[in-house]
């Protein structure tokens with residue numbers, strides 16, 4: 504679809520999938536967001552939402568897409584071994600990520616995830632054309648007119664945030680990241696500056712984050728209150744709260760959404776199936 508910039512959410516949770524009767528409306532799958540930009544298909548993270556996205560692609564095969572991983576914690580890679588189009592010859596996928604601090608490439612980490620005793624079939628069984636790219640912080644990936652910028656996030660074991668730009672429109676994917684106690688994160692501010700859409704890690708509330716009995720300080724995630732500080736300072740047009748904690752059920756998230764909207768009117772909660780069309784300036 505040339506001349507369009509569309510975002511679709513396939514998995515919006517952090518940590519672990521949490522299907523069940525209390526998470527029906529926001530969804531229980533872990534992180535996976537698709538952006539269709541000027542005919543290019545970009546996929547951010549391969550949490551369990553990637554399995555559902557893959558099913559939707561089967562009828563369109565042969566397909567090609569670019570997969571950008573923020574990092575390789577389980578909730579961001581567990582859908583990959585169940586991504587059906589990767590098993591089918593004729594499909595093409597370019598896969599981008601930072602090497603981990605111990606030097607392991609994304610190819611190695613996705614490969615290791617599928618080894619015995621963790622999984623029955625190895626990555627080599629995948630018949631699609633898979634190209635792996637190790638990126639560095641600060642790199643910009645160019646796909647025709649579409650550019651994808653990168654920035655370092657504050658997360659145990661490192662993570663990278665992305666900003667997609669095309670013809671003056673922009674959308675950021677910023678998860679997993681923890682705020683700093685004494686200042687706004689300059690990397691996050693710069694990446695999200697005046698962006699049309701910023702999808703951001705809001706795993707916790709401030710109350711949970713600073714809970715004296717079970718503090719979340721140092722766990723690598725942020726709060727919706729901190730995300731709104733970023734949105735205001737960076738003049739973000741629309742903020743999308745993302746990477747919901749698995750303990751936050753539909754009712755809790757409804758309430759959280761109301762609080763966030765009253766503090767920053769252009770904020771919404773990510774939910775499975777949510778679509779945002781930057782070209783139409785509308786959401787469905």
Ligand SMILES: [Zn+2]
Nearest residue numbers: 517518578679
């Ligand atoms: Zn995560």
Ligand SMILES: [Zn+2]
Nearest residue numbers: 574576658679
């Ligand atoms: Zn993580």
